[in-house]
Amino acid sequence: MKKVYISLLCCLMMITTTVIAEAKFNDISDHWAENVIEKWQDSGYINGYPDGSFKPNNPVTRAELSKILSSAFDLQETTTLTYEDITNGDWYYPYLEKTATYIPMYALPTLYESNIPYSENQGKNKFLPTDKAIRMHVAEALVKIKLDTEKIDIEELSIQEINEQVKTVFNDDEYSNLIAIPGSGIPQNVQRMNKYTWLAYKLDIMIGSDGYFNPYGYMTRAELITAIDRIITQ
Secondary structure, three states, rough: HHHHHHHHHHHHHHOOOOOOOOOOOOOOOOOOOHHHHHHOOOOOOEEEOOOOOOOHHHHHHHEHHHHHHHHOOOOOOOOOOOOOOOOOOOOHHHHHHHHOOOOOOOOOOOOOOHHHHHHOOOOOOOOOOOOOEEEEHOOOOOOHHHHHHOOOOOOOOHHHHHHHHHHHHHOOOHHHOOOEOOOOOOOOOHHHHHHHHHHHHHHHOOOEEOOOOOOOOOOHHHHHHHHHHHHHHH
């Protein structure tokens, strides 16, 4: 992780006395993430729009997520892609090769609108590149990247213990109880949702807002850059 930090820091410092720094994005003034966005403006992995805006509240698509994660963490290891809805000519293909093992596809327990594409994809083999990334999936991806790159040991807890800890921090109804299916126990998607919410909070990657984690919400550009900043600068 130090290597990543040094690399990004160098990007920020590569301004000589003969070069005028690019003006900051024209739509981030007084935004809650203004300082973080400005900090990484010249890093190379967050880009603005031709009109000079950053659009901090715009949701990130899964394709955009693959590019940002690959660039921000300098991921190099690739995996063979077999998704039915992508081709090697897609602009995000080289980034997805490096991030596919981190970005999850599973449907969350409750069928909210943001969850429908993933529910409909069950049993299929699609990446859904143009769909908006939901916070729970981003949380899992960021946790896995941090654990892999920093070799962190996490204490083992039962899903019941994890759920109890999550409920002491977040008020989202989705965490109010665990759903056990007779004969098969607690579904894997319920376990993953609780586990990675807990880890994202415990590792200070995503801490929610006003007591809510909002697992089904779309991940905005500002939220993503803030979460990445939390990992890199820790």
